[in-house]
Amino acid sequence: MAIAPRGSGWSVLAGESARQRTVTASGPFRRGGSMVERATIETIAKHEGQEVELRGWLFNKRSSGKLVFLQLRDGTGFMQCVMFKNDFTPEVFEAAKHAPQESSLIVCGTVRADARSKIGFELSVNRFELLHAAEEYPITPKEHGTGFLMDHRHLWIRSRLQHAVLRVRASVIRAIRDYFDNNGFLLVDTPIFTPAACEGTTTLFETKYFEQMAYLTQSGQLYNEANAMAFGKVYCFGPTFRAEKSKTRRHLTEFWMVEPEMAFCDLDENMRVAEDFLVYVVSRVLDERKIELEALERDTAPLERVQKPFHRLHYSDAIRKLNELGSDISWGDDFGGDDETILTQQYDRPVMVHRYPAACKAFYMKKDPEDPRLSMSVDVLAPEGYGEIVGGGQREESLENLMAEVEKHQLPREAFEWYFDLRRYGSVPHAGFGLGVERTVTWLCGIRHVRETIAFPRMLERLTP
């Protein structure tokens, strides 16, 4: 039984049913044997009235006696393709009717505007070719738990909502790159293998590096400062690793971070850049991903309000405010998750909390000249309870102070000799920040957990798939 018409490079082997996934190539891959133009669902509107070929997977299907509705996805979108029984041989019609979920197909037909379609168009199919009849697909169109879905993450990413989230992520990343590239920053990436702790405090992943140990980077910070002294304004953008035993919706062990660093820059300017940058990223996503945000049922009104200026809040004022709001936090404490939530709920746009206690921050953070208990640091807290998405500040430029801090944190001084050189040869005030991509995407998508914002999340207790 030949399901594809004669001339096709692909056919179903004689004597076997579609269910046995019996498609083989009988020759080199050819374009379905048809002369029609290949199209993608994303841009289907420009093919209205034309005959096109679509290649994709069967997301879902329905049938009644005389017709079959194929829900096809081709990676760029989802579209309904309609087959009438009278237009096909009984074998082909039956094959379509029985094609399992996620089977791969090639269909040809006429693009027709239809008010009943969510995307406004349907395909009236005149040719159906089954490339591979899928085995029973584990992810059904009904509900599943997150544990099950995460175990099948390699398949879960085929679904509508995961498409929407990962497309938003791609736009966020592109917007990040465009912002820095267009504002005088040079991309200079920093190493993943590092010989020692950058910040000393958090846990590092260890790995064998020939005859010695190496650690996976938890921040490009120190190298970024060297790059800034070489190029002025730089940024690095890559994965970063934290071996923290954190089990919350905000944590991954492997996540992506962009870190700009600017020579001749103080805390105030750093905050202005962070603000300008975030406004840009949010507006780009609103422009480019309307359909995806709608699919995610994201209320975009709070995102539309992300405009300059953000609220700026001194740490001491933040503590006072939190106490008024009922938190039992005291001066000197770092914010807990609840504190961040309470605080951000007071504002309609991101909040920049600056001058945290030095004890809460990394050793390289500059002290506040007006109060040495404080650091010239800033965290940007996203609204709607999403919390910290940016952390940064002005760096210590004095060799003497920096050495004292290394001593105080009991860090191995030898490992920092090259870093001290940056303060020996033309030290300047400099500042920068880091933005966590997954937390930003989580916020923009309005979803609950960071794990869905990266194709293959790495978490405590999850290394597969």
Add this chain to the structure above:
RNA sequence: UCCGACGUAGCUCAGUCGGUAGAGCGGGUGGCUGUUAACCACUUGGUCGCUGGUUCGAGUCCGGCCGUCGGAGCCA
């Protein structure tokens, strides 16, 4: 690491007072010319996480272990 929940069919779950296993979905077969998580009928499907104990009898009660989920601390 700590605290708290939960492990029953491929999936999501119910299972009363301890009395011998259920539903919906999925899969299969059939029906239907406009379905939208389609619908209707029939059908298939179980080492009740593992282990030890109490009991005439354990999915159910108790102990241990394993796993998953959520939260805390820490952080982006």
